Amino acid sequence: MDDIQRGDPIEEATLVNLIQRAQIDLEPEAFEGLYKLYADRVFRFLLVRLGDVDRAEEVTAQVFLRLIEKIDKFRIAPKDNVAIFSAWLYRMAYNKMVDMLRRHRPAHHIAIEHAEHIADHQSIIEQIEEQLDFEQILNKLPLLNDQQRQVILLRFVEGLSIAETAQIMQKSEGAIKALQHRSLESLRRYLQK
Amino acid sequence: MTFEDILARCLDDLEQGETIEHCVARYPQHAAELISLLNLAVAVRGTPQPRLSASGFARGQAVVAAQARLHQAHYAPFNPARGLAAQKLPLQTAPTQPVVAQKFVARPPKLAKPFLLIYKAQSALIAILIVLSLFALARNISSSLPGATLYPVKILGENMQGVLLTAAGQQAAWHAHQTEIRLQELTRLGQQDPVASAQLAQTIDQQVAATLHASNQWPTEQRNQFLLAWLTRLRTLDKNNQWPNVVARTLDQTLATIQTATQVTIAVPTTSPEPIQVVAPTSTPAAVQISLPTTAAHQTTMEPQLPAPTPPAPEVTLPAATPASLHPPSISPDLAPATPTVLATATIAPFMVQLPQETPVGDDHQSEQPNKAAVAEPEQPTAPVVAAAESQTADTQDNKEQAKIRPSTSVTTSLDSGPEKASTPDNPGESDTATATATPAFGIADTPTPATGSGPAIVTVTPFGTEAATLAPAEQTAIVSTGTPAADKTSTPVAMPSSTESNIPTSAPAKTSTSEPENTQESTATSEPVATPKPTATAKPTKSDPTNTPDKNEATDEPQPTSTLESTPTPKKRR
Structure with a gap:
């Protein structure tokens, strides 16, 4: 538990251990470990969809509170628990985001400057350059539709595979491949303008 | 492989560390777009x-840590999955069950609430109060009397029950039960509400009539059992002498009506040594078996003019008596014969007697009308009554001998004849037109009605006078004779008290007449044997029979070998 750091790559054994501890003993440390592993991922997922850092942070916290209540619903599979749990958590974040969007109007402005997307050790110049690059991408992502944005996020930001993306988006792998192609074409067209 | 597949494969290869140039080199045809x-x-x-x-x-x-601690504090002691904590699931194996008791986990411990017991006790108390209230309400509804607020509810519930029972074929039982309920209400109501009591009495009458009507289609035995049981139940109410008049009168009337409708067996004195089976064919499906109090004076015998033939037509149309003409099967003391004769009852199967629904009762005017009913065989010649009566009563010794034969060869049927105005043999042209179109080998014994003149009577048609009739049992037939004032001397209406549900011809004979011409003062139902070539016997009573409907009644007495025989009393020896 103590060795889990923020943003560490997710391993199957670690994840299963955390889930079991959270389900059986309801250990707060297990939930904290899950939060460290998935907080930034959920935040990015929500940020791309919402475009607002504050709302993304708020919804991220609500997603993990929901995870505490619903952790017993998750069934540990013989394998691929990382992909399954990620898909389950992203789906929970998506539902929570939808609930929030139903209560509030969607944000029209992206407060990208509030995102702490630069590592502490990076220089100021690098932070600005990377911020501009990601800001350009975020500025063009709203031009895409929801599914194209989600595919871009899951496939190229979160680094999920075709199968994981298909499971999260509840589509077939062929549909994800086609959607991935159209998303890259659209994004390239918008970036060239 | 489509371009989408090529793109997906190249992206996967890039994630594995491959360069873009290697991917494009494998698919040169898509190089530009892939790059x-x-x-x-x-x-x-x-x-x-x-x-x-x-x-x-x-x-x-x-926030997550705080919520996790709170969650653990609330649900960890009740988490059923804690029992599985020791056996950690292997990494590559799925749990047998996810988490079974999520509801227990999601709910806080309710036993910690101090008001839980009070809450549960209140619920139970409220439930008990509701049940008791409903029970008390049901009792009040069932015990409500006319005029009460809940009485319409009671009637409504009873009507709903009645609809169901009627649909189930229990209409008679339902009406009988309603009668009992109304009687109980009437006895409880007493003199509190005269108006309601009168209405109840009317309702009771309707229910009794409905019960009798509903049970009219039943078999005889079933109907008798039902009515007797019903009568027994109702008689249990007749124990209080302090009832007001309306209650006592209604109850008595109800009991009398039911008793009238019930078959009753009465020991009838007769001179015949053997019991005689009495057959009372009625139009109703329930055959009425009656033993009638008859005496020798109440019966009209008929001298045989021809050998006992075999009547071809077994159907007899009998006039039906109104319920008012029915009398309880009790024997009037003054009419009780000195020598009782037990008349066993039986049913003549071949006889199909059709009774009209309504019959004028006690109407002398109608009874004096000539009988225009069609005889079964009107073309047959008939003999005058006087001649037949004279020949019948000429020799008493012959009658005595015939009386010995009669019990085994005669059949008695109910006859509605007016005893007071019965036709006499000395007036054949006017009223003594009772002709026997059947064989003269049958004697008719008439049992007149009581003093009202409308009551049913019993006519015993007895084949006698011939040795062949007595020696040949196969020719022993049952004859249903009717007493009707017939002007045409051919029809023989039969007075049957079948208008009521009971179809019980009560025997309350006042006077009987014989076929003897010298007994002109006696009102009798005269049966006149007519010498006809056909073996049919039609007994015609006098025109003064008030219960007869001579216009529509037709009686054709045909002896049937299979018919039940009735022993008729001995011929009247009145000189």
């Missing part, structure tokens, strides 16, 4: 990914 898309994908992947701010991350972590 642009792969570069864009690498650029997107290479961009620094946004993360939660440090404050946001710490804030979220604190």
Whole structure:
């Protein structure tokens, strides 16, 4: 538990251990470990969809509170628990985001400057350059539709595979491949303008 | 392989560390398009990914930890999955059950609430109160009397029950039960509400009539059992002499009506040594078996003019008596014969007697009308009554001998004849037109009605006078004779008290007449044997029979070998 750091790559054994501890003993440390592993991922997922850092942070916290209540619903599979749990958590974040969007109007402005997307050790110049690059991408992502944005996020930001993306988006792998192609074409067209 | 598949494969290869040039080299035909898309994908992947701010991350972590501790404090003691804590699931195996008792986990411990017991006790108390209230309401409804607020509810419920029972074929039982309920209400109501009592009495009459009507289609035995049981139940109410008049009168009337409708067997004195089976064919399906109090004076015998033939037509149309003409099967003391004769009852199966629904009762005017009913065989010649009567009563010794034969060869049927105005043999042209179109070998014994003149009577048609009739049992037939004032001397209406549900011809004979011409003062139902070539016997009573409907009644007495025989009393020896 103590060795889990923020943003560490997710391993199957670690994840299963955390889930079991959270389900059986309801250990707060297990939930904290899950939060460290998935907080930034959920935040990015929500940020791309919402475009607002504050709302993304708020919804991220609500997603993990929901995870505490619903952790017993998750069934540990013989394998691929990382992909399954990620898909389950992203789906929970998506539902929570939808609930929030139903209560509030969607944000029209992206407060990208509030995102702490630069590592502490990076220089100021690098932070600005990377911020501009990601800001350009975020500025063009709203031009895409929801599914194209989600595919871009899951496939190229979160680094999920075709199968994981298909499971999260509840589509077939062929549909994800086609959607991935159209998303890259659209994004390239918008970036060239 | 489509371009989408090629792109997906190249993206996967790039994730594995392969370069864009290697991917494009494998698919030169898509090189241009692949290069642009792969570069864009690498650029997107290479961009620094946004993360939660440090404050946001710490804030979220604190919230999650606090909620996790609270969650553990609430649900960990009740978590059924704690029993599985020792056996950690292997990494590559799925749990047998996810988490079974999620509801127990999701709910806080309710036993800690101090008001839980009070809450449960209140619920139970409220439930008990509701049940008791409903029970008390049901009792009040069932015990409500006319005029009460809940009485319409009671009637409504009874009507609903009645609909169901009627649909189930229990209409008679339902009406009988309603009669009992109304009688109980009437006895309870007493003199409190005269108006309601009168209405109840009317309702009771309706229910009794409905019961009798509903049970009219039943078999005889079933109907008798039902009516007797019903009568027994109703008689249990007749124990209080302090009832007001309306109650006592209604109850008595009800009992009398039911008793009238019930078959009753009465020992009838007769000179015949053997019991005689009496057959009372009625139009109703329930055959009425009656033993009638008859005496020798109440019966009209008929001298045989021809050998006992075999009547071809077994159907006899009998006039039906109104319910008012029915009398309880009790024997009047003054009419009780000195020598009782037990008349066993039986049913003549071949006889199909049709009774009209209504018959004028006690109407002398109608009874004096000539009988225009069609005889079964009107073309047959008939003999005058006087001659027949004279020949019949000429020799008493012959009658005595015939009386010995009669019990085994005669059949008695109910006859509605007016005893007071019965036709006499000395007036054949006017009223003594009772002709026997059947064989003269049958004697008719008439049992007149009581003093009202409308009551049913019993006519015993007895084949006698011939040795062949007595020696040949196969020719022993049952004859249903009717007493009707017939002007045409051919029809013989039969007075049957079948208008009521009971179809019981009560025997309350006042006076009987014989076929003897010298007994002109006696009102009798005269049966006149007519010498006809056909073996049919039609007994015609006098015109003064008030219960007869001579216009429509037709009686054709045909002896049937299978008919039940009735022993008739001995011929009247009146000189």
